[in-house]
Amino acid sequence: MNINWNEIFGITVSPLELVVRGTAIYFFLFVIFRVLIKRRVGSIGMADILILVIVADAAQNGMAGDYRSVSEAFILIGTIICWNQFLDWLSFHVPQLKSVLEPAPLLLINKGQILWRNMQKEYMTESELLSKLREHEITDLKEIEKAYMESDGQITVLKKKP
Known part of the structure; x- marks a missing residue:
């Protein structure tokens, strides 16, 4: 059994392209889920899970392009997590943003x-x-x-x- 480590961990797509793709998809989904949809009563239901799975699958192609390695996936996932953490941090430190990013009671x-x-x-x-x-x-x-x-x-x- 011959494992091609370069195929698994090598980077075939520009890391900057992966960051830009991850950023674009993150903000598109952010606007949809946090600004437009805002809130729902109670906990997550089966329909909500289905929507998340479908959206994730649809977004994957636009976000990923032709990447094939786990390293490239790590860059994309890291980009999305970083933007999420940054916006949470920003809304905590800039109260005016919180009213835009989260609806008032x-x-x-x-x-x-x-x-x-x-x-x-x-x-x-x-x-x-x-x-x-x-x-x-x-x-x-x-x-x-x-x-x-x-x-x-x-x-x-x-x-x-x-």
Whole structure:
């Protein structure tokens, strides 16, 4: 068995091209997932996983070009991870960017009343909201002072004081 180490670890595509491709695909996906789609209620569902797999497969060809070695894959993956870390760091140190990169909490219930317009903005149904409220052991909307959808899709509930 003869292993061609140069084929496995050699670099056949310019590392700069790999960085540019990785950067372009990262920012395209970043805009789609963090700015346009913003948030979803609850955890990741099967449809979300399917979308991620399809997007990853579709992006792979545009990002990778004709690379064949693991070294080139390492450069692409490193580029994507670095941009992700940098943007997280930047939004932490520049608060103005955080409001652009992450949506502010959205008020869903105010003084026991559902704010239907805000529910509609997030395509959230009443049954989804009630399900999330039951997780907080709330069965009556009158118990709630305010309820927010956070940037990660979780629901935060502030109960009325007795």
